[in-house]
Amino acid sequence: MKASLPPRRLIPRWRRTSATLNLPEATYSVGKRSNLVALDTDRFERVLEEWKESPTTGLLGDLLSFSVDPSLAPAVIEVAEKALAEGFHLSPAQRLIVLSLTGEESERLVIPGALGTGVCNPAIQRQVAEIRRILSVNYANPLVLLDLAQFQVASGQAKRAERTVLSALSLSPYNRVIIRTLARLYVHMSKPDKAHALIKGHVLTPTDPWLMASEVSLADLSGSSSRFASKGFRFVRDKAASSADLTELAGALGVSELKAGSVGRARDMFRLALTNPNDNVIAQAVTHQSSLGFHLDQPVLREAISTAQEAQLLIAWNSLRVDVAEQNALMWHDEEPFSSRPLQFLTALYAVQKRYTEAENLALRGLIADPDELALLANYAYALASSGKLDAADRVLQKMLSVGHGRYDAIALATKGLVALKRGQLALGDALYSEAMGAFRSRKEFSFEALCQAYYARAAQDVGHPEAHEILLRAEALYQKHGTSDAAIVLRQLDPSLEAPKEEEATRRLNQWVFDKKTDSLISRPGVSRPGAPPLIVKE
């Protein structure tokens, strides 16, 4: 139910610190010094001689110390591998270091099964135990506290998580990663004003493009004006930092422009944002692809997309590759276990695939972290109704209506229609679906109307509705006019021959290559091209 998701914002992502710390947002600094570690090769040779003469644990340890120098590491690895092969008695730590040097240390793989599809996330228990083990060494460890807080939120302990992140911030008040994480947590706790105030008032924000980016996005989310949008524009225009450090700022400004209706300026900003994008920006660009009309199948962007689960999920979903979408949603869920968005995808997908127990469990898992999350409540109610738990579905719908303040009323009407059909109240069911579609139509949300009709067709077939075929034909007709990938995924369950939604209009390139025959040169021409422009222009 991607179509029914809340709009995506370019707010800071809260990944596990092991992932965040390898990204530019963690390493941005005004300093540009290089720190080469070059060790004494003569001393290495002497130690090597001593080791060959009388190998001991101590001499091997001394030899291993040279591995921090990349130029000596291969020689150290050779010695260590030989020692292993010859059965030399290595200490457990030496063995671990040798395995790490030789790259044999098992990479951390996200195995979808490891996350489970039960209500409890088994990965959380395992990882919390690991975090507690590290914190038991020293609790005053701000970055480890962030990981702990992430799992606390996922377990529905948002208040406790807030205290944990505040502790981290008090230990390290100028750490950008912590500041952005706290802001993200406040957004999760539906306190965008607090998140905005935190970033807006921080002493680092006027000089830090990552914090400025967050300020611009959070201002938009909290409905207030941005203090740093103008300064951010100057930052981006003057290239005050590297393209990797400006990506989120340019992206945030692009989103603001898009919202204000300045598509041209939004395209310019996104073109800069996509010069060296992170996973957050690339996912935002995929979200706005139809508005921006960008051609995203370019080498730099392909590489960025390959490391961004959310972007891969969106692309897979749009191209109806549901198995790939599922894998990426699971990986995204592993990275951000507190976030409802990957679970919204998964529950919608499992419900469509009639994997109702999994859909119910994962919806409940997400509702632990965020009990009032409307998209999850909607998917939960749908899964319950589809599996025949009609009273339970009614209760969830009731809650949805009470916390939704009118936002999900039409979706609730449609699900009520499903409940009625399941109860054999066909006329009531037809009327409720009709009312829901009418509500979408009156709001000019035609793609929602088409999606609603698709679900209606599915429900009609499920209950053996006498007009099931006609309803399906109407759904397919509406899909032809206002088709979305969501509707296609539903309708393909009923009619596998259904074609994917029509391709978007011709896309624009973010830059083109110009080959000059006279000078025999190939140069890059940056700038957003006209729609459908070729990647290469040959100049006679």
Next chain:
Amino acid sequence: MSQFNSPADKLEGVTLSSGWKVLARIVKSPGASGGNFGICYHAEKDGRPGFVKALDFRRAFHEKDFILALNQLTSHVLWEKELLEFCNKASMSRVVRLLDYEDLILDEDQGDQTKKVCCLIFEVGAGDLRTRFDIARNPSHSWRLRVLRDVGLALDQLHRKGVAHLDVKPSNVIALAESQFEVMKLGDLGRAVRKGMPGPFDAMAWPGDVGYMPPEKWYGHNSQQWNDEREAADAYLFGSLFAFLFTGVPMNNLLHNEIPDAFKPQQYRGVFDRQLIDVLRQAQAKVIAIYLRPALPACIAQEIESMFLELTDPDPTTRGDRKARARGIVGIDRYHQKLLKLAERMSLHERGILA
């Protein structure tokens, strides 16, 4: 340089006027700075072993900038000699002693004063920590703790007299027999600095072995405060020995392995700031949880972890004993006392006297 025929290369079999008989040449000087100019030999006097470091200043003439090389060589030797004499006078029981010092001219070179060789004679023991530490021989934990205690005591003795060693590493920890006991002494003061006394290494960002230097030096951080710049560096090197003795790997290796790639010194583009210290603290905690803790016996684990945590604190301004740090000092003296008590307790455990 390698083709240069120096009298310092030909001392085997020579008896010095101080009575020391020079024996076989050795690859690496145990307990004294090898340096680029020193040639090292085993030696013996009245059945007592020693070790000679022979220096021929003429080698400097073969360097590209010979004035600079000669100046460095003479100032380094003079500095080390005076410092060792100072340590001898201060009766530092855990610092390798300078036994003699003399100049000599070989018989074949008599009459040519330019061929004078300068000899420093040190006490020598039964190898350094690297050769003494072998898990195949199942070293006891109480022995490891005594080694640490001795090194802590050596550093305390030096720090009390305003000396920072800056090159504490396994190869500079020497086993020596004292009466019927074996003790560990700290050797190679060739890179030391003295508080309030200008020396040849004062201007160097890091005079010691780069492979063992504390993390702030990886990122080019220097401090003007003696405690933070010098004593705290010694504290880190001391902490690194904890890692070495319990895991078999120096701290820098373990730490480097746990630092995220983007923050590794070769890749990190920023300065040594709070954010970097947070990352290093996270890596330090992982080192303890993953490598050190599993290697520690339960009865001493908490105390060792706590000391290790303080000594290898990535922030040089807070590194050292917590209470001492509150008063602005590193407080290396607090550790050897604790380590002695732990060694005694561990010894009782090992003998089955304590459960």
